[in-house]
Amino acid sequence: MFDIGFPELLLISLVALLVIGPDELPNAIRSLSLWIGRIRRSFTKIRQGIENEIGADEIRAQLHNEQIMQEIEASKASIQETKQDLNNMIGEVKNDLSNTTNESEEHVDQKQSN
Template identity: 35%
Template structure:
């Protein structure tokens, strides 16, 4: 902090010894030491406060930059979304117009039958002369053996 050499400190000590006197010199030296210590602590506290304030200012600037970048990104995303939405609406209107132009002028088309109307509830009976080949009536599937005209099933 102060740039004192040995010779300057010796000169101050001699002047202090003459002015204060030998009996009070230790007490005055102790008081001066305490005051110098307090002054050093005060200076270091001020330095720390200034450093914290500078860091706080840097953080505030950084926070503002991040907020600005977030706003820019948000506006960019909104512009892109609006652009895509307008293109989508334009394409949709073109497709609808194309469908309306291509539609026949006749009666409106009836909707396709629902699944319950399209399929019958009961399966159709087999046509006459067609053998039913379901596994339930096939003797080879059920495991039963029927003797055929005089042969034994062993």
């Protein structure tokens, strides 16, 4: 949070020990930790209040729903493309079968006429 390393923490401890004294140091640390806890809780409440006011949860849900809808649309387009490809292939197979049937009928007619 404050990016305090061990040397800085040691220096602060020594200064606090000299200024406050060994008798009052535990009480001072206890008071400081209580104040830090209160400040953290206050900031948490403020953050939650702001998120509630702007509807952050609703915005997150809406963005998630939009993402899902985009994925569904992409899947839908892919399925339509596959369907079109299959229809084209079926049409080609029908044409090939029709041509083969016509050629077979012509071949049978030629054999019968000979």
